[in-house]
Amino acid sequence: MTVASAVPATNAEGFALIADHLSPHKAQAYQAAGIGVVQGRREGIRVWDLEGTEYLNCRSSGGVFNFGHHPAFAVDALVAAVQEHDMGDWLLPSARRAQGAAALARLLPDPLRFAFFTASGAEAVEVACKLARAVTGRRGFVCAEHGYHGHVGFSLAMDDPPLSDPYRPLTPGISRVPFDDLAAAERVVCPETAAVIMETIPATGGYLVPSEGYLPALRRLCDEHGALLILDEVQSGLGRTGRMWAFEHFGVVPDMVITGKGTSAGVYPIAACCFGDRVEEHFARDPFFHPSSFAGSELGARVLEAAVERYEDPALLDHVAAMGRRLSRGLEGLIATHPDRLAGQRGLGLMRALETHSEAQGLELTRQCFAHGLLAIFAFNRQSALQIMPPLVITAEEVDEVLVRLGAAVRAMRVP
Numbered sequence: 001m002t003v004a005s006a007v008p009a010t011n012a013e014g015f016a017l018i019a020d021h022l023s024p025h026k027a028q029a030y031q032a033a034g035i036g037v038v039q040g041r042r043e044g045i046r047v048w049d050l051e052g053t054e055y056l057n058c059r060s061s062g063g064v065f066n067f068g069h070h071p072a073f074a075v076d077a078l079v080a081a082v083q084e085h086d087m088g089d090w091l092l093p094s095a096r097r098a099q100g101a102a103a104l105a106r107l108l109p110d111p112l113r114f115a116f117f118t119a120s121g122a123e124a125v126e127v128a129c130k131l132a133r134a135v136t137g138r139r140g141f142v143c144a145e146h147g148y149h150g151h152v153g154f155s156l157a158m159d160d161p162p163l164s165d166p167y168r169p170l171t172p173g174i175s176r177v178p179f180d181d182l183a184a185a186e187r188v189v190c191p192e193t194a195a196v197i198m199e200t201i202p203a204t205g206g207y208l209v210p211s212e213g214y215l216p217a218l219r220r221l222c223d224e225h226g227a228l229l230i231l232d233e234v235q236s237g238l239g240r241t242g243r244m245w246a247f248e249h250f251g252v253v254p255d256m257v258i259t260g261k262g263t264s265a266g267v268y269p270i271a272a273c274c275f276g277d278r279v280e281e282h283f284a285r286d287p288f289f290h291p292s293s294f295a296g297s298e299l300g301a302r303v304l305e306a307a308v309e310r311y312e313d314p315a316l317l318d319h320v321a322a323m324g325r326r327l328s329r330g331l332e333g334l335i336a337t338h339p340d341r342l343a344g345q346r347g348l349g350l351m352r353a354l355e356t357h358s359e360a361q362g363l364e365l366t367r368q369c370f371a372h373g374l375l376a377i378f379a380f381n382r383q384s385a386l387q388i389m390p391p392l393v394i395t396a397e398e399v400d401e402v403l404v405r406l407g408a409a410v411r412a413m414r415v416p
């Protein structure tokens, strides 16, 4: 008989358990990076470690916690759903799933009224890429350097080499171009291109905001060559930038949108690939395309429906825009005070990158953020930049609290 392991009461006990049963090397790596924190209680924008030390979450797991931790509306939706039914069988027709898709369609522009649900963002990217190949009959993809779409199959092959190299050989047919460089895209998009796939604002690349004409020009380039445009809004979508979708800032409508993270409201995994009639045509040939037991769970669909009701409240978008301005003003103040440590900031809404002068400074700022009660981490594909992405529901007082802790972290940086 196995005995349930004791619930760890300290971070050290938590790490010992992690080392015993998840990975000792991972446990060491966290601690070497100055992350001596094991997640404990959490509520709203706050997380406490196992010893009760409090952190403000400026990471939000990339948008999973758009509504903060453990939002009551999502917990209620999930509890009600699980009391009424289970996940449902992926193969059988599901009105619940269709209701979730109908809710999501309310947030999307025409013609994107169909959703294919998945259990993760990376799986939604797989779905999009398979659909693009099937619909166009072509093999090629064009994606952005320093982008991130997940870590499996197609998305792994699109990752920067440090992430993908250990797992070669990768899915062939993928060309990587610098983001926001139209000439580079023009050189590779061709009649063999099934789709151009990019994040509207590359998150792991450090929240790079494209210049105004870039996405419209990419849209035209795709149309000229009969290729599809897929925009990954897993981080930048669902209100994060002060508009429902980041692509709305640039006046384009893609052929497919990938959404995830915030679709879960932090309580149940669900992501989606959304598309219109042109892409849906594929289901005439392969109605049971992409079998996946946990994709399209009816529990996730219920949570998503509840989340959509929150996302479609126009007051939320106004709030995000206002909190984004407040955060941005505060960051400008810090940059002006510490020009030796901070080089600038960029982003839209509550998706802000604080640029240091070097990767070493980015790492040190991350360490100091943890030491000063702030969960904020450098961008993996641009390590000089600290990603600041608090829950969308952060209040003005909480933004100010974040700025106080961030200021203390910057002052404490040991790397000149």
Ligand SMILES: Cc1ncc(COP(=O)(O)O)c(C=O)c1O
Pocket (backbone or CB within 6 Å): 062, 119, 120, 121, 122, 123, 125, 148, 149, 150, 151, 199, 203, 204, 232, 233, 234, 235, 260, 261, 271
């Ligand atoms: C932009 C983007 N796309 C896709 C993914 C993959 O999502 P998931 O981790 O749910 O597979 C991520 C994850 O960080 C992401 O940031």
